[in-house]
Amino acid sequence: MTVGTTCGHCGQPVAEPHPRCEQMLALEPPRFCTRCGRRxxxxxxxxxxxxxxxxxxxxAG
Structure with a gap:
């Protein structure tokens, strides 16, 4: 679920997988833009x- 350069759940750079964030994104909408990192x-x-x-x-989802 994490696409781009920023994690949609925590807003941190995606240099390595964020398994907990990916679990949370399966249950709720993203909080941060995956392209620019803005809230x-x-x-x-x-x-x-x-x-x-x-x-x-x-x-939307």
Missing amino acids: MKVQVTPREWAATCVEHGTV
């Missing part, structure tokens, strides 16, 4: 979620 605005509803980076747009 994203996350909106969760009972049926779906959306995470928005001001630079790279929205990821």
Whole structure:
């Protein structure tokens, strides 16, 4: 689930795998943009979620 240069859960660089973060990303939306590392605005509803980076747009799930 971690794509790009930054972990979507913890916001740290992805030089090596983050197994705990990958487990958490399977259960909840990403908190950080995987392309730039910025904190994203996350909106969760009972049926779906959306995470928005001001630079790279929205990821939905």
